Amino acid sequence: MKKRFCKNRLALGLATVAVALASCMNNDYDLSDIDSTVGINVNDLTIPLNLDRITLDAMLDLDENSQIKKMDNGEYAIVESGTYRSNTIQVPSFTAAAPSITPIEAQLTLKDFAQAASRRYRAGQSTDTRLAAYDISNKSTEINVQADNVSEYIVDLDDITATGLQARLQLLFDGLQGIAKEIKIEDLTIDFIPGLQATPSIGTYDAATGKINIGNVSTTTHRLDIALNVEKAGRASGIRLENHVFSLSSACHVASGSINIYESDVLPAYRDNNGNLNLEAFKNAVPQNVHYVCAPTMTDINVEKFSGDIKYDIDGISIDPVELNDIPDALNQEGTDIRMANPQLYLEASNPLYGYGLKAQANLKLTSHTAGKSSSYTLDNPEGVVIDKADNKYCLSPYKPGNYYVGTIESNGEKITADFTNAMQQGFTQLSNVLSGEKIPESIDIDVVDPRIPQQKVTDFQLGKDIAPVEGKWVFYAPLQLTPESKIKYSETIDGWNDEDLDALTIKKINVLADCSTDLPISATFTVYPIDTEGKRICDENGNPIVGTIDKTITKDMSEPIVIAIEGNIRHLDGIVIEARLDNADGQTPLKPTQTIALENIKVKVSGTYEKEL
Secondary structure, eight states, X not given: OEEEOOOHHXXXXXXXXXXXXXXXXOTTSOOTTSOOEEEEEEEEEEEEEOOOOEEHHHHHOOOTTOSEEEOTTSOEEEEEEEEEEOOOOOOOOEEEOOOOOOOEEEEXXXXXXXXXXXXXXXXXXXXXXXXXXXXXXXXXEEEEEEEOOOOTTEEEEEXXXXXXXXXXXXXXXXXXXXXXXXXXXXXXXXXXXXXXXXXXXXXXEETTTTEEEEEEEEESSSEEXXXXXXXXXXXXXXXXXXXXXXXXXXXXXXXXXXXXXXXXXXXXXXXXXXXXXXXXXXXXXXXXXXXXXXXEEEXXXXXXXXXXEEEEEOOOOOOOOEEOOOOOGGGSSTTOBOOBXXXXXXXXXXXXXGGXXXXXXXXXXXXXXXXXXXXXXXXXXXXXXXXXXXXXXXXEEXXXXXSOOEEEEEETTEEEEEEOTTXXXXXXXXXXXXXXXXXXXXXXEEEEEEEEEEEEEEEEEEOSSOOOOOXXXXXXEEESOBOTTOEEEEEEEEEOOOOHHHHTEEEEEEEEEEEEEEOOXXXXXXXXXXXXXXXXXXXXXXXXXXXXXXXXXXXXXXXXXXXEEEEEEEOSEEEEEEEEEEEOOOSSSOOOTTOEEEEEEEEEEEEEEEEEEO
C-alpha cells in the first residue's frame, strides 16, 4: 500500500535554518569569489507521521471473486467445492452353454421267471402277479458344464441362481412293446447333481444326496420323462471358479430300480377266449434282454445371481482441480510461505452396494502444482477411507475441527446444501503442507485413488443389471489458521517527502519510533528501507540496499514502543517502505478480518548534513 506524506513540517524546519544563515550575511560584501555553500549538521530532526491502524482485511484486500472468503463465523477460509459421480456399477452376467451329455445304454437281463412270478405288486388294494422283471443298470454318465466369460469382479462362487435352467432325464425301454400294454417301474431312485435347489416333475429331490426318489410309476409308452426345474446350484453341486472359468462337474445314473410286467398288463394275444393267461406262451415271448437308454439333457445355464466373493474397481470418479488463481497478493508473493494449521477436505460418498452388506474403500491424494514443481500428499491411514454405510460423510484433516462445515455448494448451476455436521474425522496430517511454498500453488489436484469394493462375501448378488454410481459432494475448506512455520509478507510505502530542501540533506541516520500494538495470532518483524524519488531502494557506496533493523519482535497482544534504525549515506530521500513479515503463528487461532496491527505516534528522526547555497 502507498501513503502520501505531508512534507510542510520538514520543509519548514529546513527552510528556517536556511533563512537564519542567510540573515547573518552582509550584503555590502562582494562574495562572488567565495564558496557560499554552507553545510549544517542536523541532529534528530523529527518528522511526525500518522498511519491508520492496519487491519488484516486491508492487508488481504479481498475482491468479490477471491477464493479466500469471509465466512459467517467471522474467519477467513479458502473454500472450493463440487460434486462427483462414478460410472454406473454393474457386474456382467454369464452363460454356460448346455452341456453335451453322453447317453447311458445297456442291455437289461431277465431275472429267473419263476422267481419273478412269486412276487406281488401292490397298487392300492389290488394284488397282482408279477411275471417278469429286469433290474435297471446303474451305469453312469458324466455331466460337465463350462463358461469362460465370467467377469473378473467375481472372485469365487458359493452358489449361483440361474434363469430357466432345466435338466431332463429320459428313460427308454425297448423290447416289451408287443407283450404288455404297460410296464411298471418300481423302487426307482436316480443319482443326479447334489446341492441343487430344484423341483422334479415327479417324485422328490434330496439336495444333500442329489437323489431323485420316484418310487413306483407306470408307463404305457415304455419310456419315462423326468424334468428337474433348477433355481440354484452350489459348491456341493460341483461348481467351481478358477481363473474366471466357471465349471460344474458331476454324474448321473440310476441308483436302483427295476421294470416289471404284471399279469394284468399282459396283452390279449397271450390269453385264451376266456381271458385267462397262457403262461407258457407268455414265457416264450418274454425277451431275455431289454434295450435300455438313459438320456440326460440340460438347458443353457444363464447365471443371473451369485453368492461368493466379489471385488469391484469403481471407475469414472473425477474431481476438478482446485484452481487457486484469485488469491490476495499478500498471501501469494515471493517470500510468503503458507502452512495451514487445520485445512479440511470434506467428502460425501454414497454406497450403492450397502444393501448387499458390502463396503467400499478409497484413498485420496492431493497434488499441488507451483511453478512447474509438484508435491503430493496422502492420508495418514494407507488403507484410505472405508465407505461402510449407505451415505458416508468424512472430514479429512490434521485434527478434528471445533465445528464441521455446513454451507452451500454449486452443482450444475444449482445451489445445494452441504451439511457435514455428522461427519467422521480421519487423519490427514500432510494436508497442512498442501499450500506450502514461496507462493501458493496455482492448482491442487484431488485424486480419488483406487476406489474399489475390496474382496468380500456377498449373497445373491444381481448380475447384468445397472445398480447405481458412487456419487457425492466434496468441499476443500482451509481456514487461515496458520502453523508456526507460515510466513506472510506485507509492505506499506510512505512517500512524497522530497522537495528542494530535503534533497539538499545528506542523511546519515534515520530512526523510526512508533507505538506498536497487535491482536494478530502471529509474530511480526519490521524492516524499513528508504526509497528515492524514483521509488527505488537507496543503496550504499557498495551498491547494497540500505536496510533498517528493529529492536524487538512484535508478538500477539503486545502494546509497547519500538525503534527501527537506518544508517548510511542517504540522498534524494522521498520516503520509506515499512515491510512486515508475519510468522510464528500460534497454530490455534483463526485469522479474522477484524484483527489488526498498528504503528501509532510514528516519529521519523533524521540526522545528517544540510548543504545550501546562500
